[in-house]
Amino acid sequence: MSTSTMADSNVSTSYLVRFTGKQRAEHLVTMVVFTMLCLTGLPQKFYGAAWAHRMVNLFGGIDAARWIHRFCGWTLALSTVVHFASALVTIAGRKTRLTMIPTKHDFDDAVATLKYYLGLRDHGPKYDRYDYKQKFEYWGLVMGNVIMVLTGIILIYPTVLARFLPGELVPAAKVAHSNEGLMAFLVITIWHIYNAHLNPDVFPFDTCIFTGKISRERMEHEHPLELERLEAEASRAGKAVAPHAEREVVG
Amino acid sequence: MMWVGAGPAWAGIPAEQDDCLGCHGGDATMSMDLPSGEKLGVYVDAAVFGKSVHGEILRCTDCHTEKTGYPHESKPFASKRDVQVAYYEQCKSCHFANYTKTLDGVHYAVMAKGNRKAALCVDCHGSHDIQRASEPRTRISQTCAKCHDGVFKVYASSVHGRDAEAGNQDVPVCTDCHKAHDILDPKNGALSMRTPEICGRCHTSEKMMSKYKLSTKVVDTYLKDFHGMSATLQRGTKADRKSFAAVCTDCHGVHDIQKSSDPTSHTMRANLVQTCQKCHPGATKNFPDAWLSHYEPTPQKATLVWSVQLFYKLIIPFMVGGLVLQIALHLWRVVVNR
Numbered sequence: 001m002s003t004s005t006m007a008d009s010n011v012s013t014s015y016l017v018r019f020t021g022k023q024r025a026e027h028l029v030t031m032v033v034f035t036m037l038c039l040t041g042l043p044q045k046f047y048g049a050a051w052a053h054r055m056v057n058l059f060g061g062i063d064a065a066r067w068i069h070r071f072c073g074w075t076l077a078l079s080t081v082v083h084f085a086s087a088l089v090t091i092a093g094r095k096t097r098l099t100m101i102p103t104k105h106d107f108d109d110a111v112a113t114l115k116y117y118l119g120l121r122d123h124g125p126k127y128d129r130y131d132y133k134q135k136f137e138y139w140g141l142v143m144g145n146v147i148m149v150l151t152g153i154i155l156i157y158p159t160v161l162a163r164f165l166p167g168e169l170v171p172a173a174k175v176a177h178s179n180e181g182l183m184a185f186l187v188i189t190i191w192h193i194y195n196a197h198l199n200p201d202v203f204p205f206d207t208c209i210f211t212g213k214i215s216r217e218r219m220e221h222e223h224p225l226e227l228e229r230l231e232a233e234a235s236r237a238g239k240a241v242a243p244h245a246e247r248e249v250v251g
Numbered sequence: 252m253m254w255v256g257a258g259p260a261w262a263g264i265p266a267e268q269d270d271c272l273g274c275h276g277g278d279a280t281m282s283m284d285l286p287s288g289e290k291l292g293v294y295v296d297a298a299v300f301g302k303s304v305h306g307e308i309l310r311c312t313d314c315h316t317e318k319t320g321y322p323h324e325s326k327p328f329a330s331k332r333d334v335q336v337a338y339y340e341q342c343k344s345c346h347f348a349n350y351t352k353t354l355d356g357v358h359y360a361v362m363a364k365g366n367r368k369a370a371l372c373v374d375c376h377g378s379h380d381i382q383r384a385s386e387p388r389t390r391i392s393q394t395c396a397k398c399h400d401g402v403f404k405v406y407a408s409s410v411h412g413r414d415a416e417a418g419n420q421d422v423p424v425c426t427d428c429h430k431a432h433d434i435l436d437p438k439n440g441a442l443s444m445r446t447p448e449i450c451g452r453c454h455t456s457e458k459m460m461s462k463y464k465l466s467t468k469v470v471d472t473y474l475k476d477f478h479g480m481s482a483t484l485q486r487g488t489k490a491d492r493k494s495f496a497a498v499c500t501d502c503h504g505v506h507d508i509q510k511s512s513d514p515t516s517h518t519m520r521a522n523l524v525q526t527c528q529k530c531h532p533g534a535t536k537n538f539p540d541a542w543l544s545h546y547e548p549t550p551q552k553a554t555l556v557w558s559v560q561l562f563y564k565l566i567i568p569f570m571v572g573g574l575v576l577q578i579a580l581h582l583w584r585v586v587v588n589r
């Protein structure tokens with residue numbers, strides 16, 4: 001091994017903290033709950049299939065599967081509320097940069113990325129903390145959660161809803177819940193699994209959301225604008241971001 | 252049964268029966284005193300037997316197997332019912348398939364528990380006077396009515412029963428839903444769970460339903476709804492009846508089914524809230540609209556449901572296709588860059 005690669009590997013083993021403990025915990029909860037919701041929910045959508053019956057039996061029957069589904073649904077609802085409540089508190093306290101808000105810049109990035117993929121540009125755009133794909137997935141999940149939670153509650157309490165609103169909302173909620181759920185399942189299995197696992201840049205496994213750490217090398221590659229900003233802030237404060245500094249990045 | 256129709260047209264009763272009828276065919280009051288105090292008639296009307304389905308085929312000793320000579324011994328039966336219970340076993344030597352089915356039936360189960368009134372072969376079919384059970388078809392329900400009179404009366408005034416009694420061959424009689432020999436216990440829910448299939452036999456038949464201008468989509472639309480989906484999944488597991496989702500009979504009634512336009516129908520608009528309340532105690536005026544009344548959502552019927560359906564029919568392929576395309580482009584770029 002040459003000295004230069006030794007040096008390179010030294011650089012690549014220096015990490016930055018990308019996700020806080022709370023963010024990592026939120027991802028873990030969402031991951032577990034989402035998986036359980038899919039496992040107990042999809043068999044209800046595809047109730048005629050043999051695999052659906054086997055799956056339901058695995059959970060001890062449809063009543064047990066529904067109980068798990070509802071428990072996980074409420075957990076997801078609660079975690080969504082907690083997520084937004086704490087975001088509002090942080091925003092109100094001006095402790096964060098609104099890094100997740102989609103901007104015109106993201107739209108330009110998406111166009112530039114497509115041009116790059118198609119060979120109309122020599123390189124892709126430089127991203128800040130979250131690229132447009134991550135924002136898309138985040139907001140997709142958030143909007144999906146809102147739809148799933150609202151329609152899910154209607155499906156748990158159809159008689160309560162019909163006391164105030166037209167009964168037709170119940171079958172409409174069922175159609176929405178079932179299709180939105182399928183779409184979420186497809187987006188996650190196709191898009192998220194690709195981006196977090198199968199994408200050649202991170203293959204086989206992007207551990208960042210579990211450990212909270214990201215290598216400086218990946219930051220340079222995937223979030224150069226954020227890295228620049230962090231390093232500028234750090235040098236103003238008189239310390240280096242990398243290789244040894246591991247600091248919390250809020251937002 | 253098969254060889255009844257296909258067999259040669261023998262004239263009269265086999266000759267050996269003369270031997271038995273020499274004693275049992277003469278005096279119509281011939282009887283035995285049983286320990287129970289009952290008199291067991293042992294006279295056989297040769298003409299009645301001759302006209303029965305067995306008349307030209309069976310000999311007395313085919314069923315009365317132990318009576319091989321003369322004089323013959325009498326079995327020590329305590330009561331008339333004992334005689335019938337004992338002869339239950341005789342039918343199986345020819346009708347083995349149907350006999351075996353009765354062992355899965357509710358009548359046999361009740362008998363096994365000690366209720367000796369439960370129906371045996373001869374209770375429905377008769378003994379020396381056995382005729383085809385289903386000729387005419389209305390005879391079937393009347394046979395059941397001998398014991399189940401209360402239910403029969405309710406049935407006879409339902410949409411099915413009225414037509415059956417009027418000679419309509421399309422409508423169900425008791426055995427069409429309950430089966431004849433392996434009759435399911437209607438109380439444990441197993442029969443209810445089969446109603447989509449049982450009712451569907453006629454109600455999905457285009458040929459039959461077009462006669463009455465009824466929809467054949469009733470089972471499909473039911474299955475697609477929450478109730479049908481739940482019931483389908485519950486069928487696969489051993490759940491108790493109280494947790495079953497609504498099946499056909501829970502809304503339409505069982506023996507008292509009426510046209511949905513009939514004022515006494517459970518599914519008549521004005522009675523619907525009450526019907527929903529059987530399972531949904533909190534149901535109010537708007538609640539029945541949560542059920543699309545067996546209609547497929549269209550722009551006219553259930554506009555909102557139809558729109559939501561359409562929205563997802565478009566957005567899911569668009570979304571998934573877009574993402575897959577982007578992944579493909581990215582991979583292509585990775586390959587090109589190498």
